Amino acid sequence: MKNNEVTVSLENVSKIFNKTNWVIKKINLKINKGEGLAIIGPNQSGKSVLARLIASQIKQSGGIIQYNFNDENVMANIGFQFRQTTWPEGFTVKEVFSLYKNINDIQDKEWIDDLVEVFGIDLRWNKTLSSCNTSWLQLFSIALAIINRPRLVVLDEVSSSIGLDFKIKILKFLKEYKEKYEASFVVISPDDSTFELLCERVIVLDNGFIISDDHVSDWQKNLTFEKYSLNIMDAISQEEIKVKPDPLFKPILKKFEDNRKIFKEHYDAFLEKNVGSEHESNIVYIRNINYHLNELENVLVSLLSTAINRKNIDEVLLHTKMAIKISKKTRKRVTKLESKVKYKKSALLFFTKTEKFFLFLEEDLYKSFKSNKYIVYATELTAQLSKKELEQLSSLKKKYIQEEIRAMKFENKSIKKQQKLEKKKIKGR
Numbered sequence: 560m561k562n563n564e565v566t567v568s569l570e571n572v573s574k575i576f577n578k579t580n581w582v583i584k585k586i587n588l589k590i591n592k593g594e595g596l597a598i599i600g601p602n603q604s605g606k607s608v609l610a611r612l613i614a615s616q617i618k619q620s621g622g623i624i625q626y627n628f629n630d631e632n633v634m635a636n637i638g639f640q641f642r643q644t645t646w647p648e649g650f651t652v653k654e655v656f657s658l659y660k661n662i663n664d665i666q667d668k669e670w671i672d673d674l675v676e677v678f679g680i681d682l683r684w685n686k687t688l689s690s691c692n693t694s695w696l697q698l699f700s701i702a703l704a705i706i707n708r709p710r711l712v713v714l715d716e717v718s719s720s721i722g723l724d725f726k727i728k729i730l731k732f733l734k735e736y737k738e739k740y741e742a743s744f745v746v747i748s749p750d751d752s753t754f755e756l757l758c759e760r761v762i763v764l765d766n767g768f769i770i771s772d773d774h775v776s777d778w779q780k781n782l783t784f785e786k787y788s789l790n791i792m793d794a795i796s797q798e799e800i801k802v803k804p805d806p807l808f809k810p811i812l813k814k815f816e817d818n819r820k821i822f823k824e825h826y827d828a829f830l831e832k833n834v835g836s837e838h839e840s841n842i843v844y845i846r847n848i849n850y851h852l853n854e855l856e857n858v859l860v861s862l863l864s865t866a867i868n869r870k871n872i873d874e875v876l877l878h879t880k881m882a883i884k885i886s887k888k889t890r891k892r893v894t895k896l897e898s899k900v901k902y903k904k905s906a907l908l909f910f911t912k913t914e915k916f917f918l919f920l921e922e923d924l925y926k927s928f929k930s931n932k933y934i935v936y937a938t939e940l941t942a943q944l945s946k947k948e949l950e951q952l953s954s955l956k957k958k959y960i961q962e963e964i965r966a967m968k969f970e971n972k973s974i975k976k977q978q979k980l981e982k983k984k985i986k987g988r
């Protein structure tokens with residue numbers, strides 16, 4: 560059964576390092592209570608950064624991350640497995656484990672005994688951490704991450720180089736934990752057994768975007784996690800992958816569709832009023848406008864399910880430009896017509912009623928695409944670009960990221976302001 564109560568939600572979340580490296584790009588993601596989410600993707604696609612954002616280990620550059628825990632202490636509800644490879648010299652397993660136990664004031668002896676036994680902590684009790692092998696240290700990090708019984712557990716690395724029996728024992732323990740406490744799990748690049756026991760959903764990250772988000776219950780029966788991962792990695796490396804709707808692009812499409820609906824109503828009304836005159840030159844022009852808008856709509860809709868590339872952008876620009884141009888020209892021609900021309904009045908009414916739409920096309924849509932705002936989302940490799948063009952694209956990207964940072968700062972300020980206001984309101988009640 561799916562639980563629809565959300566544990567953590569990310570809205571429009573970005574992470575930019577050193578003002579130039581945009582690693583996580585406007586991600587929207589909700590993780591439900593009791594849900595196990597796997598994050599997979601090529602090297603350097605941003606998996607660890609996303610996991611650290613989800614676990615509140617680093618601060619996002621833009622967007623909102625919200626947790627839905629019963630108490631206010633967010634960090635006490637998050638268990639994050641550090642990818643710790645070096646520990647302070649000289650500390651023993653016992654000392655570090657006891658430190659965590661005491662800091663978190665864990666009194667439940669049964670729980671502690673279980674952890675100690677399942678993770679093989681008792682067998683290494685007096686060993687120094689620096690003398691334990693790395694695979695076991697990763698498991699130890701998991702034990703420390705869940706010692707506080709968090710509601711959200713983020714695992715960056717579940718070692719694959721430990722004995723299968725030991726591993727399955729730990730995974731089964733984690734599975735029971737997940738079910739008992741309805742804890743949400745986020746696991747980066749799990750192997751088959753980890754996925755099978757802890758995850759029901761998988762997102763694929765590529766170049767800072769979620770390009771796919773699938774629930775196992777929607778998979779065909781014979782599809783395994785291994786096959787799924789292989790297929791998707793293969794598609795990414797061959798650049799066949801279809802990028803899912805892009806959050807930056809969606810609002811402008813929505814605006815286009817709302818406007819387009821109104822345009823269509825006036826266009827249909829105009830044609831109906833002038834049945835029999837369809838071949839009058841000005842009416843042909845108006846029908847031409849509609850043709851370009853149809854084409855534009857098709858490209859925009861197809862952009863929702865494909866990668867954005869230069870060809871798509873050029874098509875958007877072409878049809879937008881044509882629609883605007885023909886509309887301006889025809890409006891002028893119609894205005895000059897003698898008033899006895901039958902369709903003059905309805906044509907002028909049509910232009911007045913659709914004025915806002917053309918303004919949106921010219922000022923909003925055309926300018927956004929012309930400014931290369933969207934090409935940031937295409938990889939340079941998808942287009943065959945010359946060295947000079949690549950340099951231009953790279954400098955454009957830099958400029959665009961600077962603009963984004965400014966916008967995010969502004970957005971963050973207004974979010975803070977809003978939160979302050981809400982707090983004041985609650986206090987005032």
Ligand SMILES: Nc1ncnc2c1ncn2[C@@H]1O[C@H](COP(=O)(O)OP(=O)(O)OP(=O)(O)O)[C@@H](O)[C@H]1O
Pocket residue numbers: 576577580582600601602603604605606607608609
């Ligand atoms: N603290 C940081 N400062 C600057 N850049 C960082 C920082 N952390 C990560 N990055 C950058 O973020 C990008 C993505 O890194 P990340 O570790 O999230 O990738 P990944 O998908 O987990 O890769 P892998 O599978 O190879 O571990 C890299 O280009 C990296 O340089």
